[in-house]
Amino acid sequence: YERALAIREKAHGPEHPRVAFPLNNLARLLQVQGSYTEARPLLERSLAIFEKALGPDHPDVTLALNNLAVLLRTQGSYAEARPLYERSLVIMEKSLGPEHPYVATSLNNLAELLRTHGSYAEAHPLYKRSLAIREKSLGPEDPYVALSLNNLAGLLDAQGSYAEARPFYERALAIREKALGPEHPDVATVLNNLAFHFDTQGSYAEARPLYERSLVIMEKSLGPEHPTVALILNNIALLLNA
Numbered sequence: 244y245e246r247a248l249a250i251r252e253k254a255h256g257p258e259h260p261r262v263a264f265p266l267n268n269l270a271r272l273l274q275v276q277g278s279y280t281e282a283r284p285l286l287e288r289s290l291a292i293f294e295k296a297l298g299p300d301h302p303d304v305t306l307a308l309n310n311l312a313v314l315l316r317t318q319g320s321y322a323e324a325r326p327l328y329e330r331s332l333v334i335m336e337k338s339l340g341p342e343h344p345y346v347a348t349s350l351n352n353l354a355e356l357l358r359t360h361g362s363y364a365e366a367h368p369l370y371k372r373s374l375a376i377r378e379k380s381l382g383p384e385d386p387y388v389a390l391s392l393n394n395l396a397g398l399l400d401a402q403g404s405y406a407e408a409r410p411f412y413e414r415a416l417a418i419r420e421k422a423l424g425p426e427h428p429d430v431a432t433v434l435n436n437l438a439f440h441f442d443t444q445g446s447y448a449e450a451r452p453l454y455e456r457s458l459v460i461m462e463k464s465l466g467p468e469h470p471t472v473a474l475i476l477n478n479i480a481l482l483l484n485a
Contacts, residue, residue, distance in 0.1 A: 244269040260303065263292040267310055274314055286311040302338045302345075305331040309352060321360045328353040344387070347376035351391060354398075363402050370395040386429070389418040393433055400440055412437040428471075431460035435475055442482050454479045 248265040255261050270285035290307035297303055308331040315324035332349040339345055354369035374391035381387055396411035416433045423429055438453035458475045465471055 244272060258292055258295060260293060260296045263289040263296075263303075263307065266292070267306060270314075271310060274310075274317065279314060279318055282314055283311070286314060300334050300337060302334065305334050305345075305349070308334075309349070312352070312356070316356055316359065321356060324356055325353070328356055342376055342380060344377060344380050347373040347380070347387070347391070350376070351394060355394065358394075358398050358401065363398060366398055367395075367402075370398055384418055384422065386419060386422045389415040389422070389429075389433070392418070393436060396440070397436060400443065405440065405444055408440060409437075412440060426460055426463065428461060428464045431457040431464070431475075434460070435478065439478060442478070442485075445485075447482055447485065450482055451479070454482065 244265055248262065248269060251259065251262045251265060266285045266289040270282040270289065273279075273282040273285070286307060290304065290311060293301065293304045293307050308327045312324040312327035312331070315321075315327070328349065332346070332353060335343065335346045335349045350369045350373035354366040354373065357363075357366035357369070370391065374388065374395060377385060377388045377391050392411045392415035396408040396415065399405070399408035399411070412433060416430065416437060419427065419430045419433055434453045434457035438450040438457065441447070441450035441453070454475060458472065458479065461469065461472050461475055
């Protein structure tokens with residue numbers, strides 16, 4: 244990434260849009276590694292380049308807006324992240340139309356931020372609209388539909404609406420198993436979430452086999468030392484303790 248950035252800066256100049264893309268990519272890598280202080284100025288520079296070269300309402304601007312918002316959210320800076328997500332959504336709706344799949348992604352991102360911040364009432368209609376757009380534009384069996392279903396179910400669980408949440412989890416699980424195969428990590432994620440759904444309600448006999456199946460998939464696909472494996476192990480231990 245650093246070499247790509249250097250080549251493009253030399254070939255096109257430091258303010259060219261083609262420079263903004265490797266800046267974004269390098270920043271995302273640093274973010275995954277937890278190097279947030281290094282990542283932030285790269286994302287801010289990428290955003291400034293896109294805005295200056297393409298205008299503040301260009302769809303490519305949303306790439307930098309979303310990545311910077313994700314970084315801020317990861318750091319717990321919700322107040323800074325929210326206007327970036329909201330601005331990204333406005334640009335997407337204006338440039339691509341209100342029913343585009345990318346609009347659904349922006350809605351989902353904003354809803355995730357609001358849910359993390361505890362603003363469930365605000366997040367709920369955004370999740371539902373994101374789901375409706377994806378079902379209409381991608382079809383009811385698309386993995387992105389499963390993502391929306393899983394997220395909406397998680398919100399309903401947080402609100403205590405367990406009866407509403409369960410069919411969303413089950414439908415998300417069926418879609419992912421069909422689209423990705425029964426051993427995919429995304430299947431394991433829904434299994435873990437559905438297990439936690441039962442666990443929270445004291446339905447331990449229903450939760451345990453789901454946790455155990457999720458654990459087997461994650462260990463096989465990610466390795467026995469992965470942090471996600473530790474999370475599932477912890478969930479099983481808490482269930483056994485209960």
